[in-house]
Amino acid sequence: MTEENLVGKRNPSSKHYREVVALSELWTELPQGNHSEMWMSTLARVARPALQRGTSAMACQALRACGRPRRPAGPLPYCLTLMQFRGQQTLGSAALPLAHHSVRQVRALDEERIMEVEWEDGGHSLYPFTWLRDNCQCPLCTLESAQARKLLMSGLDINTGVDVVEVTNDNKVSIVWPDQHTSVFDAEWLKKRCFSDAARQAMQEELFINKRYYWDSKLHIPTADYQEVLHDDKAALAWLLALRRVGIVYLKGAPERGQVARLAQRIGYLRLTFYGHTWQVQDKPMANNVAYTSGGLSLHSDYPALHFAPGVQFLHCITQAEEGGESEVVDGFHMAEQLQREDPEAFRTLSSLQFDLVPPALCEQRRVERINFNNATRDSVLDVPLQQVQPFYRSLRAYVDIMNRPENVVTYMMMPGDIVTFDNWRLLHGRRPYVSKPDRLRQLEGAYLDWDEVMSRLRILRNSVHGNI
Numbered sequence: 389m390t391e392e393n394l395v396g397k398r399n400p401s402s403k404h405y406r407e408v409v410a411l412s413e414l415w416t417e418l419p420q421g422n423h424s425e426m427w428m429s430t431l432a433r434v435a436r437p438a439l440q441r442g443t444s445a446m447a448c449q450a451l452r453a454c455g456r457p458r459r460p461a462g463p464l465p466y467c468l469t470l471m472q473f474r475g476q477q478t479l480g481s482a483a484l485p486l487a488h489h490s491v492r493q494v495r496a497l498d499e500e501r502i503m504e505v506e507w508e509d510g511g512h513s514l515y516p517f518t519w520l521r522d523n524c525q526c527p528l529c530t531l532e533s534a535q536a537r538k539l540l541m542s543g544l545d546i547n548t549g550v551d552v553v554e555v556t557n558d559n560k561v562s563i564v565w566p567d568q569h570t571s572v573f574d575a576e577w578l579k580k581r582c583f584s585d586a587a588r589q590a591m592q593e594e595l596f597i598n599k600r601y602y603w604d605s606k607l608h609i610p611t612a613d614y615q616e617v618l619h620d621d622k623a624a625l626a627w628l629l630a631l632r633r634v635g636i637v638y639l640k641g642a643p644e645r646g647q648v649a650r651l652a653q654r655i656g657y658l659r660l661t662f663y664g665h666t667w668q669v670q671d672k673p674m675a676n677n678v679a680y681t682s683g684g685l686s687l688h689s690d691y692p693a694l695h696f697a698p699g700v701q702f703l704h705c706i707t708q709a710e711e712g713g714e715s716e717v718v719d720g721f722h723m724a725e726q727l728q729r730e731d732p733e734a735f736r737t738l739s740s741l742q743f744d745l746v747p748p749a750l751c752e753q754r755r756v757e758r759i760n761f762n763n764a765t766r767d768s769v770l771d772v773p774l775q776q777v778q779p780f781y782r783s784l785r786a787y788v789d790i791m792n793r794p795e796n797v798v799t800y801m802m803m804p805g806d807i808v809t810f811d812n813w814r815l816l817h818g819r820r821p822y823v824s825k826p827d828r829l830r831q832l833e834g835a836y837l838d839w840d841e842v843m844s845r846l847r848i849l850r851n852s853v854h855g856n857i
C-alpha cells in the first residue's frame with residue numbers, strides 16, 4: 389500500500405488539518421543536535437495529542453500538503469530526515485481513538501445480500517448478510533465474557549436473506565433474520581469493521597501488519613528512559629510502537645543485572661530457549677555459541693533454525709570491553725527491498741526455495757515477513773535439488789553484500805546501563821571483536837520474547853492510554 393492510498397480527500401480548512409500542519413511546523417523548530425531522547429519523549433508527547441484527533445490518513449495528507457518542513461539554518465537536524473520525520477508521525481499517530489460515528493440510515497441490498505450503512509458524515513459502508521449473521525453479538529450467538537462465537541458454522545446459513553433492517557432509537561443497527569432471530573449492532577462496532585480498503589488499512593495499522601519505516605546507517609536509534617518505560621504506560625506504549633515500526637529502541641538507565649527479566653515482565657512472558665530464561669553473553673571457555681567468545685560476530689538473526697524464531701530480543705550491557713565490542717545492526721527488510729530491486733532473481737531464490745533448515749528469508753504474499761540468517765549456525769545439510777545449490781549461494785551472497793554496505797550499517801557502543809531492544813524477525817545484528825581481559829569481562833545479559841506477547845501488551849497499553857476503542 390503506497391502512501392497515496394492512505395490519503396483521502398480532506399478539507400484543508402478542517403481542524404485536523406490545521407493541527408497537524410501546526411505540529412509539523414513545530415518540529416522544524418526543535419533544537420538541533422540532541423536527538424534520540426527527543427524522539428521518544430518530547431516528540432511523542434508533542435505529537436500524540438494533536439495527531440490522536442485525526443487519523444493516519446489525515447496526518448499523512450496534511451503532512452504532504454504542507455510540503456517539506458522549513459529547514460533551519462545549519463546542518464539538518466536528525467529529526468527532519470524523511471525517515472525520522474515519518475517515524476515521528478507514526479509514533480504519534482499510532483493509537484488513534486475513533487471519532488464517534490452515527491448511522492443516518494440503513495438499507496438492505498437484497499440482490500447482492502449486502503446491508504448498506506449510510507453514516508452521518510456522508511460515508512457509506514457495506515456489510516454482507518452472511519458476515520452479519522455470523523457475527524451476531526446476542527447472548528445466543530456470542531459468549532460475551534470470552535468474546536467468543538457460540539454460533540456454529542454448521543448452523544450458519546451462508547446464503548441468508550434479511551426480513552428487516554433498521555436504525556434503532558439509540559443509533560444501533562437492528563436486523564431481523566428470516567427465522568425471526570434478531571441481531572443488534574453497535575455503530576462503532578460496525579464502523580471499525582468496515583470492509584473498505586481504507587478501513588482495512590487502518591485496522592492493519594492497529595494489528596500486526598502495520599507500516600514499517602525502513603532505515604539505513606543514518607538512523608538515530610529511538611531512545612527512551614528505562615524507568616519511564618517500566619512505570620509510565622504512555623512511555624511503554626511509545627516504546628513498543630517504535631519497536632514495531634522502526635524495529636529497534638534503546639533504553640537508558642537500567643541498573644544491575646536482572647533487568648531484562650524485569651522488562652519482559654512489563655510485557656508478559658519471556659521466551660524460554662535452550663540457553664535459559666535469560667543468558668549471559670561473555671567470553672566463556674568451551675563456548676557453546678560463537679557469541680560467547682571475544683571474536684567478531686557477523687550480522688545475523690538469532691535462532692533462525694526454529695520454526696518460530698524469537699520475535700524480540702533484549703540485550704542489557706552490564707560491562708563493556710575497554711577495547712572493541714561495538715554493536716552493529718542493519719534493517720533486514722530494507723536490505724530485502726534493495727535486493728528485490730537490484731537482483732530480483734536472487735530475491736526470488738531466497739524467498740521461494742523451500743529450505744528444510746535455516747531459510748535465509750521468508751516471503752509471504754509479497755511482503756517480507758521474517759529474515760532468517762545466521763552464518764554461524766547455517767547447517768551443512770542443504771536440502772535443495774543439486775542444480776539449486778549454486779543459485780542459492782549466489783543469491784545469499786548478494787543479500788549479504790548489500791547487508792555489509794557501510795551505508796546500511798548502524799554502529800553503536802553499548803555502555804553499562806543500556807538495554808537495546810530489537811525485532812529479531814527483521815534486524816540482523818552483529819558485534820565487532822573486542823579485547824577480553826579477565827579483570828574486565830565484557831558482559832551482556834539477554835532475553836527473548838515473542839511478538840504475540842508484545843502485540844498483546846501493546847493493545848492493552850493502547851486501551852489504557854487512549855481508552856477502549
Ligand SMILES: [Zn+2]
Pocket residue numbers: 524525526527528529530569570571
Ligand atoms: Zn444472535
